[in-house]
Amino acid sequence: MGRHLMLAGLQMFTSADSITPAELAVAAEQRGFESIFFPDHTHVPLGDGTSGYSGHDVPVYYRTVLDPVVAMSSAAGATATIKIGSAVCLVTQRDPIILAKQIASIDRLSSGRVLLGVGAGWNDEEMRNHGADPAGRFRLLRERVEAMSAIWMHEEASYHGKLVDFDPMWSWPKPVQRPRPPVFVGGGGPNVLRRVVTFGDGWMPFREGTDQIGDNLSGDVEDFESELARRIVELHTLAEESGRGRLPVTLFNGCPHRSALDRYRDIGIDRVVFWLPTAGYGPTLDTMDALAHLLR
Template sequence: MEFGVSTFVTDDGIGPAPLGRALEERGFGALFLAEHTHIPASRESPWPGGAELPRQYYRTLDPFVALTAAATVTERLIVGTGIALVVQRDPIVLAKEVASLDLVSGGRAQLGVGAGWNREEMRNHGTEPKTRMRLLRERVLAVKELWTAEKAEFHGEFVDFDPVFSYPKPVQDPHPPVLVGGSGPTTFDRVIEFGDGWMPIHGRGTDGLAGQIAELRDRAGRRVPVTVFGVVPKAENVAALTDAGVDRVLFNLPTEPEDATLARLDTMAALL
């Protein structure tokens, strides 16, 4: 079992560099960051996590900037997105951002992907919510093409470009792992087609996790790695996730100032 944290890095919590150092010093293996480019003031879309949207959703730093800061002060820490809202990102730019992070980190980048839940937010990026899953698929496939082909091209319903040169290429061969978020009825289709792993949120559609993992691996015909993020740091959760066949647990780390964060990490580290 591997351990890390999933969190929101904001302008009023611990910075990404001291957070990265603190995690590596305490034996954590991964840092995964959430993202929201903005939160529309209308608040029409209900938050899946409850009634009130927490403050950190409004104040996130760009994940790739923050992860780069963490990568430059660490040597072993995996740096990833949990999740990147691909339906709100240009795929050519996204391919360069992740490849650049992989280069700067020496091959430690991972890309957690999803389509998101905030319909007003994605509409502000020109994305139609009803077709966002098809858009997610094409953009991920296009990113992989840009990572791996000398002359990359892609022709789809939403993404269309003739042969291009896109550099840098990732350090990892063939590319950084793409971890597909979600736990809906069609999630496994996406994992099998264009994912390198599955990354659901703990407690959201994961009640029968052991059976879900077995089904996914049976359908895929391979041992699909599973990362679970947003895990409440309790020994019983670690034991249950271990028994279910999970490969990596990402403890939920609240967004707090540096002193409070370091104290919380000391407590979490006892579970490693």
């Protein structure tokens, strides 16, 4: 597809009533998709019903989504080549020692196919229910990723931060991918690119919108794409100045249109992930077939 290779992946809020993670991953692998991603919400606080972070403001699939670690495990066990990822895992709401073992176990059992998308979260009450202070979530995210990386990389791992602190420990298995599974930092805030360069292996920005597959674009894409292009250049500059080399960009919720895909390729997107509606087996395969046709 031209001078720049762009990978294509899928994401879905799988639930007890939708296509299963294993079925989704097998179907995606059969259709040539490079990756499959699963999101993370442990629960949705009800709140008081007022506008804001209340559970009344989010779609039903936020309430019913399967656990991403379990979904990734199921998908990995049913497939052979497709990469299995999180988009994004709310590390601020998960114990880093346990999560490090879980991710390393999936990477080991999948022969090194894990892509770990991470985020700090946006629902303050959800974080508080896990004992996390929303005001310090970005520092907590960094320290937990760094702590997990220490566990993955060293036989005797220790970490001493302000929010995460442990003395030398043994923890196996180690991931197949060395020094660690790729960590993609999600978000679009003013400081996200520095977070990517500091503790990530790539950036995962998010595109708003629910476009259907076809040729007609909807929404104001020009402002988003011009800003995205500018920030990709900024990311590459920051990474080069920091000695990190080129860090890839995975666009989450890519617009499913040929013209959009051409533009993404031109501005340097490395992977585009399409958001699938939460649905049953048949409708999901229909959507995947349409996306596979679009990519061809």
